[in-house]
Amino acid sequence: MFFSGTFEMMFRIDDKVAIVTGAARGLGNATVRTLALQGASVAAVDINAEEVAALADEIGDAVKAYHIDVSNVNELRELVEDVVRDLGRIDILVNNAGICPRLSLADSTEDDWHMLMNINAKSQYFLCQSVWPIMKKQGGGRIVNVASASARTGGIADASIYSGTKGAIVMFSKSIAREMAKDNILVNVIAPGAINTDLMHNLPQKKMDAICGQIPLGRLSEPSEIATMIAFLVSDENSYATGATFDANGGRIMV
Numbered sequence: 001m002f003f004s005g006t007f008e009m010m011f012r013i014d015d016k017v018a019i020v021t022g023a024a025r026g027l028g029n030a031t032v033r034t035l036a037l038q039g040a041s042v043a044a045v046d047i048n049a050e051e052v053a054a055l056a057d058e059i060g061d062a063v064k065a066y067h068i069d070v071s072n073v074n075e076l077r078e079l080v081e082d083v084v085r086d087l088g089r090i091d092i093l094v095n096n097a098g099i100c101p102r103l104s105l106a107d108s109t110e111d112d113w114h115m116l117m118n119i120n121a122k123s124q125y126f127l128c129q130s131v132w133p134i135m136k137k138q139g140g141g142r143i144v145n146v147a148s149a150s151a152r153t154g155g156i157a158d159a160s161i162y163s164g165t166k167g168a169i170v171m172f173s174k175s176i177a178r179e180m181a182k183d184n185i186l187v188n189v190i191a192p193g194a195i196n197t198d199l200m201h202n203l204p205q206k207k208m209d210a211i212c213g214q215i216p217l218g219r220l221s222e223p224s225e226i227a228t229m230i231a232f233l234v235s236d237e238n239s240y241a242t243g244a245t246f247d248a249n250g251g252r253i254m255v
Contacts, residue, residue, distance in 0.1 A: 011235040012038055012235065013035060013040040013092065013231075013236075014038075014039035016039070016041070016091040016234075017041045017088065017089050017090050017091050018090075018092035019079070019090060019094065019127075019131070020035065020043070020045065020094045021045045021097035021123065021127070022070075022096040022097030022146075023042075023045055023052050023055065023065075024044075024046040024051035025197065026195065027226055028096040028097070030226070030227040031223075031227040031231075032059070033224075034224065034230070035094075036059055038231055042063045042064070043066055043079075043086075043087060044064065045066045045068060046097070047068070047069055047070070064087065070097045071118035071119045071122065073122070076130055090134045090138075090141065091138065091142065092141065092143075092144075093131050093141070093144070094234065095128070095144070096146045097119065098119060098120040098146065099116065102159065103160070103161055104160075105160055116162060116164075120165035121168045121172075124169055124172075125172055125176075128187070131143070135185050136180075136183040140183065140185055142235075142238070143187040143188070144190055144234055145169050145188075145189045146189075147190070147191045147245065148163075149191055149253055151167040151245075152191065166191070169189060170189050170191070170245050173188070177243035186233075187243065188233050188238075188244050190226065190233070191245050191248070192221060192226045193249025193252050193253070194211050194212070195220060195221050195222070195223055197223060215252045216250060217250035221249075229246060
């Protein structure tokens, strides 16, 4: 056989410490659960203090909740210090926090631009910067930055700034991956399509049906399906892929 064993024995990340932002709901929530199941200690980060605390309480000792505003660079740097103090190290970073308000070009303001860029893109960039010396000292690490299929297509209508933030993530992640490669830090991007989360269910049903109609698999992804891909990318089984963008969109975009 090419390999033996079960899925439960693969993608193990025992004794690793992971940071997951945007952890309270959706993909972040599923990623926290998946990484904890695979043996990691997880720093679950979210601006919603009550929900992220409830997640940590539900899972137990494997998860510790942190309440910060990811758009604040000082808070990002303090987060890294707190996680090292509390959990001893940082091996994995999953930059997932993001927002997607519907904003047309005509109605967008400068404040809208800064809000989305700060939460979606700036947070990822500076959290990568903040964990770099920790991972370098430890001999390596894994980073996954969550983008979107919108980075490939420009997204659906009224999401131009959002799409711009996700495109920025793809590009700066490639550059970061080149810089960090010498330190055995692998940096990759995952670009999900439509996921079965609150974000999608806030759309009108007609829009939801139209989106599903464009997906060859005929359905939204479940957060756990994307989280499983993230689990591979941050595991030791991924020892060579870096600077790559992994599409997970049910076939809607094939490049």
